Amino acid sequence: YLKFLVFVFLFGVSFYTLHDLKEKYYPRPIRRDSFEFIKAKKEIIDYIYQDVHGKKFGVFVYTPPVYDYPYEYLFGWYGRKKYGYLPNKSKTGIFYLIIEPDSERPWGAKGWLETVIKEGRVVFDKTFPSGLRLQKRTGDLII
Secondary structure (H helix, E strand, C coil): CHHHHHHHHHHHHHHHHHHHHHHHHCCCCCCCCCHHHHHHHHHHHHHHHHHHCCCCCEEEEECCCCCCHHHHHHHHHHHHHHHCCCCECCCCCEEEEEECCCCCCCCHHHHHHHHCCCCCEEEEEEECCCCCEEEEEECCCCC
């Protein structure tokens, strides 16, 4: 029985240690799509539509996971339903940049702004209480 108990003890300690090491070096991603964060995204969308007063506009999104599907979905479902039209993906005229905070790579948004989104003159740059940042820019052609 003693050998069996020692084996079970060592197996348990090894399992716990490996699990702890895994969490330390490969942590689970932080879930941000809670109800509060979706509410914050809808607040940004409402703010944009109210700011443009029915004019055409473009939207570009920086998110830490790179893919902006949640915003495409919210604009397609919520924006179209409430305001009747969708933004485009053009850097001419009025366009907005939605920037989600990234605690793991805080320099990521800065690099995105300096390389991918260089065009346009900044009209305003606002950070909401949720941490989402919104930038309004105007391109070379006003629509």
